Amino acid sequence: SSGSVIDRQSTENLRNKDNQHYLHPWEDIGSFGENQRTVAVGGKGIYLYDSEGNRLIDGPGGMWCTQIGYGRKEMAEVIARQIMRTPYYSPFNLTNDVSAVLAEKLAQMTPGDLNTVFFTTGGSTAVDSALRFVSFYNNCKGRPEKKKIISRQDAYHGSTYLSASASGKTRDKNFQDTAADIISFIGSPNPFRRPVGMSEEEFRDAKVKELEDRILELGPANVAAFIAEPILASGGVVIPPAGYHKMCLDICRKYDVLYISDEVVTGFGRLGHWFASEKVFDIVPDIITCAKGMTSGYQPLGACIVSDNLIAEISGNTGKGTIFSNGYTYSGHPVACAAALKNIEIMEQEKILEHVRETEPYFLQKVKELEDIPIVGNVRGQGLMACVECLLDPDKQSSLALDYEMGGRIDKKCQAMGLIVRPIINMNVMSPPLIITREQIDEMVQILRRGIEQTMDQLVKDGLWEMPVH
Numbered sequence: 001s002s003g004s005v006i007d008r009q010s011t012e013n014l015r016n017k018d019n020q021h022y023l024h025p026w027e028d029i030g031s032f033g034e035n036q037r038t039v040a041v042g043g044k045g046i047y048l049y050d051s052e053g054n055r056l057i058d059g060p061g062g063m064w065c066t067q068i069g070y071g072r073k074e075m076a077e078v079i080a081r082q083i084m085r086t087p088y089y090s091p092f093n094l095t096n097d098v099s100a101v102l103a104e105k106l107a108q109m110t111p112g113d114l115n116t117v118f119f120t121t122g123g124s125t126a127v128d129s130a131l132r133f134v135s136f137y138n139n140c141k142g143r144p145e146k147k148k149i150i151s152r153q154d155a156y157h158g159s160t161y162l163s164a165s166a167s168g169k170t171r172d173k174n175f176q177d178t179a180a181d182i183i184s185f186i187g188s189p190n191p192f193r194r195p196v197g198m199s200e201e202e203f204r205d206a207k208v209k210e211l212e213d214r215i216l217e218l219g220p221a222n223v224a225a226f227i228a229e230p231i232l233a234s235g236g237v238v239i240p241p242a243g244y245h246k247m248c249l250d251i252c253r254k255y256d257v258l259y260i261s262d263e264v265v266t267g268f269g270r271l272g273h274w275f276a277s278e279k280v281f282d283i284v285p286d287i288i289t290c291a292k293g294m295t296s297g298y299q300p301l302g303a304c305i306v307s308d309n310l311i312a313e314i315s316g317n318t319g320k321g322t323i324f325s326n327g328y329t330y331s332g333h334p335v336a337c338a339a340a341l342k343n344i345e346i347m348e349q350e351k352i353l354e355h356v357r358e359t360e361p362y363f364l365q366k367v368k369e370l371e372d373i374p375i376v377g378n379v380r381g382q383g384l385m386a387c388v389e390c391l392l393d394p395d396k397q398s399s400l401a402l403d404y405e406m407g408g409r410i411d412k413k414c415q416a417m418g419l420i421v422r423p424i425i426n427m428n429v430m431s432p433p434l435i436i437t438r439e440q441i442d443e444m445v446q447i448l449r450r451g452i453e454q455t456m457d458q459l460v461k462d463g464l465w466e467m468p469v470h
């Protein structure tokens, strides 16, 4: 499409427009207008191309979402065809062939009797819809007091008012109001942060007891649901101790509290299965939320998938005249649903789930090797997601001011060498496209190693840090 308005823009022009008019997610308002963002203009496989012609490995897989990689012609064709067939229908009074087929497909992929699919526009709206469904369900059942939601520190569930309220990263709430009255937080099940001298099992039991204690404290009659990511993703790839989820589910069952498993990141192959709840963590929740990898990021789409059991309790004669008044103009958008169906078909044909399970040990071993760098405190991961956490004083586990800058400093060094990493405070998370090969993993980890080492050398040079003597 040479000659189009977009193709004639220089990087500087684009950055100017971006700085002047584009407010980005999680923008630091203090430096609004001064950013020098990389301008992504192309992509192929695991690589993105910027407006300067540089090739960058997409370490975070977009935002944990580009499972099948960039530049898939089949996706473009299916999306274009669907636009010519039916670019839109109103989900409020009609249905559509692709959306109905996708709903059935998802029902077959989810565990247990999670067979009812509510389509949304992304992960936040999937979580929002799940929480609104839970409150609707309890109102239908004549127990309007059963409304409290228990969530966890380090959790990220989205950016609508309700899903943000259920998110547990405190720094994100410094300047934002939330529906704090209905959400109650328990501790993050991060074994890396457990008290010195405590075993992982003791730590797990303490975290599960915290859930039970909180339910009892609030009163089981007031607690509607527990919401949890199988692995806390944006919170720093926090992998709870073995057995944690199952024990939490048992506690929920004991007190008639619903379990919402937020699989926005862990779904669609990230951990080697369509959904991780049952296959990896041995739980069948009441509701699963998903998005991201469902379309590999080619179209915005999310879903909240509810168990037959819950639907049966409030539908039929009991439910006559009761409207679930929740939904979007773009619920079940046919172009997004067509993209999801094609994405799933590609993942099946190319055996991407099997590829993830085969590649996982190699990927984890390679990233784990980064622990020999003195400023790296911990490397953890599962499936094709990992987190490299820097600690400038590993013996203290303290949060030095400098720690807060580490992710950003490393990202900068890595980008200059052809790798995008996602910085979160002192952490860099990775969730590459699932099609990544072993050779590409080597390339990615080598650049990351050099980026971390260069950052460390810079700190020493600037007199900000000294190599510890042991």
Ligand code: PLP
Pocket (backbone or CB within 6 Å): 063, 122, 123, 124, 125, 127, 156, 157, 158, 159, 229, 233, 234, 262, 263, 264, 265, 291, 292
């Ligand atoms: N839930 C989880 C676990 C997430 O990681 C995210 C986004 O990163 C969301 C929900 C929100 O999804 P979205 O950004 O598509 O609204």
